[in-house]
Amino acid sequence: MMTTRADISSPVLDKLPIIDIAPLLDDDAAPRTRNDKKKTAEALHNACVNYGFFYLNIAKYVNPKGPEELMRLGREFFGLPQAEKDKLLISNQDYARGYQRLKENVTNGKADNHEGLDFYRPVENSDKTKPLWGENQWPSVPTFREKYEDWVDEMKKLGLIVMEAMAEGLGMTKDEWEELRAQVDDSFWVMRVIGYPPLPNDHDGFSCGAHKDYGCLTFLYADPTPNALQVFLPRPGVKQTDTSGLPAEGAEDGIWITADPIEGCIVCNIGEMWEIWTNGLYKSTLHRVVHRGSNYRVSIPFFFEPNFDALVKPLDAALRARALQPTENREPLRSPIVYGEFLKKKVGNNFTTSRDRYSIN
Ligand SMILES: O=C(O)CCC(=O)C(=O)O
Numbered sequence: 001m002m003t004t005r006a007d008i009s010s011p012v013l014d015k016l017p018i019i020d021i022a023p024l025l026d027d028d029a030a031p032r033t034r035n036d037k038k039k040t041a042e043a044l045h046n047a048c049v050n051y052g053f054f055y056l057n058i059a060k061y062v063n064p065k066g067p068e069e070l071m072r073l074g075r076e077f078f079g080l081p082q083a084e085k086d087k088l089l090i091s092n093q094d095y096a097r098g099y100q101r102l103k104e105n106v107t108n109g110k111a112d113n114h115e116g117l118d119f120y121r122p123v124e125n126s127d128k129t130k131p132l133w134g135e136n137q138w139p140s141v142p143t144f145r146e147k148y149e150d151w152v153d154e155m156k157k158l159g160l161i162v163m164e165a166m167a168e169g170l171g172m173t174k175d176e177w178e179e180l181r182a183q184v185d186d187s188f189w190v191m192r193v194i195g196y197p198p199l200p201n202d203h204d205g206f207s208c209g210a211h212k213d214y215g216c217l218t219f220l221y222a223d224p225t226p227n228a229l230q231v232f233l234p235r236p237g238v239k240q241t242d243t244s245g246l247p248a249e250g251a252e253d254g255i256w257i258t259a260d261p262i263e264g265c266i267v268c269n270i271g272e273m274w275e276i277w278t279n280g281l282y283k284s285t286l287h288r289v290v291h292r293g294s295n296y297r298v299s300i301p302f303f304f305e306p307n308f309d310a311l312v313k314p315l316d317a318a319l320r321a322r323a324l325q326p327t328e329n330r331e332p333l334r335s336p337i338v339y340g341e342f343l344k345k346k347v348g349n350n351f352t353t354s355r356d357r358y359s360i361n
């Protein structure tokens with residue numbers, strides 16, 4: 001039986017769930033394996049309904065040496081002289097692919113205290129005058145490109161593995177999964193390498209302001225810095241408690257919890273496309289970064305997104321679940337969107353260097 005938010009009567013814990021993906025990696029069709037896969041699919045479904053944010057234990061999927069090396073390379077890049085980093089500025093290309101200086105990203109009207117390097121799925125017939133259609137700008141740091149390209153391959157495959165399990169968790173048929181798969185099998189992925197110096201006490205803003213990710217699945221690998229990434233859990237009747245000495249954001253009741261890194265795990269959260277596919281059953285969750293520690297933090301989010309031309313609309317499985325709800329509880333039907341058009345509006349249209357990357361309205 002599928003859970004919906006309304007079914008949950010017991011208080012939800014304030015720790016994000018940890019889901020081991022090992023059962024999804026097993027090709028064995030034996031009943032026991034099938035059962036383990038089913039349990040994992042159900043755990044994903046519950047995590048998406050209740051949190052929109054969870055840990056994926058990927059220890060059986062990637063050798064930890066891989067992402068550790070990415071960290072080292074990312075730090076090497078951010079440690080270069082400013083003039084070297086500026087050679088890769090996004091203004092050389094399509095204002096999306098490349099390097100953004102400290103405070104160049106703006107969220108909710110405030111400068112974010114981070115610098116970043118963004119890569120997108122390469123395109124044929126690239127044209128830097130077309131939004132999002134330029135070329136990736138790779139640093140000259142030795143092995144950077146090949147190691148990060150390996151990570152892209154691993155994360156793209158992981159995206160499909162997790163999507164298939166989520167389809168099962170949502171009660172989709174095999175044919176329905178094939179249809180959904182065709183919308184994400186050529187993911188217009190984005191990868192960011194983000195560098196966060198400590199947030200100065202007098203900075204009017206955040207390390208990264210509160211936002212929802214706009215795509216499909218975010219796989220975040222971060223260095224071990226604690227107390228940086230915060231996740232908002234709506235709790236009706238609970239006024240926002242704020243551990244960071246910053247004013248509460250938004251009017252909604254709820255709490256901010258930290259999502260500290262766990263060894264062998266990445267943090268995964270769902271983006272707005274899943275809200276449309278499930279017609280609001282899965283909500284993408286507000287999160288932000290407040291890094292007050294003394295070290296330089298590095299994180300590497302990989303955004304597994306739909307194909308550029310995917311038509312994203314509520315899935316039949318979600319509409320079946322909706323039909324079971326009392327009419328007054330049903331969410332209004334979401335309008336279909338073409339992912340690439342939506343993405344262009346979010347990031348590609350604004351040809352200024354300081355753009356509000358994550359509008360949450
Ligand atoms: O650095 C982090 O922990 C999160 C970054 C993030 O939320 C984003 O880039 O969308």
Ligand SMILES: [Fe+2]
Pocket residue numbers: 211212213218287
């Ligand atoms: Fe995010």
